[in-house]
Amino acid sequence: MRVLGVDPGLTRCGVGVVEGVAGRPLTMVGVGVVRTPTDAELGHRLVAIEQGIETWLDEHRPEYVAVERVFSQHNVRTVMGTAQASAVAMLCAARRGIPVALHTPSEVKAAVTGSGRADKAQVGAMVTRLLRLAAPPRPADAADALALAICHIWRAPAQNRLQQAVALHTSKGRTG
């Protein structure tokens, strides 16, 4: 399973590709950051993010895209930009028929560190260990994108079983 994780942001959009299956060692395929200038117009920044994500999809051909689920309880200005950047990432994936999964920050932290309240350093340290890297990926947005991809690989089997159960139940309800 090859997953592109996206930590959405207008100024820095973390992207990381991880390959593997739950219960086996994971491999980092690529990591980086799509940046847009803070003084550019919003529309142009969204176009730059689209081009960046498209390049990552072209180069790495992920089977799944995992995007951080955005909540609005944080800083108002930041959260709008995050929601807009995440929309572009989801759009790029869905347009290609790539399934998009959303994971909350605490789900991601819990997946890689065991605690939903882990700090950035702890997430970075675990990503480094789990992917057997020489050093934590920088900036933190890049590490978070890898953590999202890892989270998706580990959570996916349970999610898929749940989706299958729901689909089965729904089809039974329709035929019964």
Next chain:
Amino acid sequence: MRVLGVDPGLTRCGVGVVEGVAGRPLTMVGVGVVRTPTDAELGHRLVAIEQGIETWLDEHRPEYVAVERVFSQHNVRTVMGTAQASAVAMLCAARRGIPVALHTPSEVKAAVTGSGRADKAQVGAMVTRLLRLAAPPRPADAADALALAICHIWRAPAQNRLQQAVALHTSKGRTG
């Protein structure tokens, strides 16, 4: 000046095209709503909005796109979807090199009714009058999209003068 107004939303995205200049009677060129099913996956809904906006841009070739500026002080769930739908509209316009303008709901209300706190009915009534329509456009999202386009046509001269002044000041600063 031909303007496409977009009242962003995931379930109903209002779109309206108005032609005219400030100080002259305005003409409605088209009005409608891009809808996406509430039970569809978020990525697919964003793709549907993209296709809808693209169709409107293809058919009406606006010179400007005016989008409602989203704030996050309202309902959390709604505002995220609104921010994401607005990102898609801005992306579609910017990709074609069409300038995107953002206007706040109170700017739009003040432009068409004289009061930034006017209600939906008042906005609908003034849109109907200003565009000499037989009846208020339905649903309200469609009327709001037309109001955005009208607001842009009326505010644009001032905004353009401001942009020119800023550009002049900046270039003077650089050369001086």
